[in-house]
Amino acid sequence: MPHPFSALSPDMVMSAVESVGVWPAGEPFALNSYENRVLMFRDDEGGRWVVKFYRPARWTNEAIQEEHDFLQELKDAQVPVVAPWRNDVNSSLHTFQQFRFALFPQYAGQAPELDNPSHLFALGEVLGCLHSVSCKKAFQYRARLSFEGGIADAEERVLSSRWLNKHQQRAYRQVVQKIVRQPSGHAIDQTTMIRTHGDCHLGNVLGRDESFTLVDFDDCIMAPAIQDIWMLLPVNDPTSWRVQLSEIIEGYEEAHPFPHEQVALIEPLRAYRLVRHTAWLVSRWNDPAFPRAFPWLAESGYWDQHIRQLEQQCLQLEKPIWLA
Structure with a gap:
């Protein structure tokens, strides 16, 4: 039986992102992620994004939303985290066909040096x-x-x-x-x-x-x-x-x-x-x-x-x- 993520083609990723009103400028690039599927892309205005497709049946919608709300709470308190993007009706968890996904602004940086x-x-x-x-x-x-x-x-x-x-x-x-x-x-x-x-x-x-x-x-x-x-x-x-x-x-x-x-x-x-x-x-x-x-x-x-x-x-x- 095919794994659910096998249906997550580049075209489906593009269609999912477009379904929430964000327009990729090119095909997304897959990042190293095993539990979920995480991809990076640029939108048509040059903005850099990360889209995360959640593993089916792992977390409930409530558990994912609680993670998102926690991140927003931290961001509002000026703790340096990357909170998910929210649409005009304040939704951060989105669905497309059988997949749940979220968008995050891409944050680039390097890991700390533990001898520093x-x-x-x-x-x-x-x-x-x-x-x-x-x-x-x-x-x-x-x-x-x-x-x-x-x-x-x-x-x-x-x-x-x-x-x-x-x-x-x-x-x-x-x-x-x-x-x-x-x-x-x-x-x-x-x-x-x-x-x-x-x-x-x-x-x-x-x-x-x-x-x-x-x-x-x-x-x-x-x-x-x-x-x-x-x-x-x-x-x-x-x-x-x-x-x-x-x-x-x-x-x-x-x-x-x-x-x-x-x-x-x-x-x-x-x-x-x-x-x-x-x-x-x-x-x-x-x-x-x-x-x-x-x-x-x-x-x-x-x-x-x-x-x-x-x-x-x-x-x-x-x-x-x-x-x-």
């Missing part, structure tokens, strides 16, 4: 500004991070796939259960969760000089504030880890109190992402873009490597790098 203290300070300040607004209310339709529940869901998806042999299944199950049993993972307090970007890595931070903008809030969720910080830190270098976090904290506290008590959640959140990311790849394998981009998933050696990586992460849960 001024970049880290500026990045911390942006995140502090983000959280000073995001903590004022809660999402109603977006996901809420659940350490045990999220890992259990990922484990089920991986073990129900055809990828692991019996030995790997047994080893995978054992290491994932070891992660779940770690007390540090259960320290994630639901009452301290706020609206977060959710996927705040360097690819989603773009800058000009020392001014940075956050992009792609597609995974925004209710989570601890540290969720938007830990992915920006080095994995295996305790000295750099401390220095870089110190600079981020200094900038963050220009706008909002830093949650120092959440530093202990960094390794549980890293473990959570490691488990969830691989399950995501498995669950998207019927999308032709995934076998092309991640062919190593089908190799037995990948699963041996992934299990070893999870075992090493268990050691970090027992003795985090920031205590070294």
Whole structure:
């Protein structure tokens, strides 16, 4: 059965954009995106745009609209984000045939340099500004991070796939259960969760000089504030880890109190992402873009490597790098 995105031809993209009164000057250019389909184009007046077609059946309309409204709230509060374009009746989520899509003004920039203290300070300040607004209310339709529940869901998806042999299944199950049993993972307090970007890595931070903008809030969720910080830190270098976090904290506290008590959640959140990311790849394998981009998933050696990586992460849960 063809994947739904197979129907998203260049002509359909052009027709969808034109249906909301924006007129492309040429054929759109596909950007690297796997969960959704994201393309860049210029309009007939020279304006640069990004159009995002949402993966069918992933989010409800309410959840997507909540992301858009959050971005507009942040923009109105002068937090540097890219909010979706709205038409004359203030709609930001549009439909064309079977697809839902949104338009964003294109923002060009470069990722921050994590060995540059001024970049880290500026990045911390942006995140502090983000959280000073995001903590004022809660999402109603977006996901809420659940350490045990999220890992259990990922484990089920991986073990129900055809990828692991019996030995790997047994080893995978054992290491994932070891992660779940770690007390540090259960320290994630639901009452301290706020609206977060959710996927705040360097690819989603773009800058000009020392001014940075956050992009792609597609995974925004209710989570601890540290969720938007830990992915920006080095994995295996305790000295750099401390220095870089110190600079981020200094900038963050220009706008909002830093949650120092959440530093202990960094390794549980890293473990959570490691488990969830691989399950995501498995669950998207019927999308032709995934076998092309991640062919190593089908190799037995990948699963041996992934299990070893999870075992090493268990050691970090027992003795985090920031205590070294």
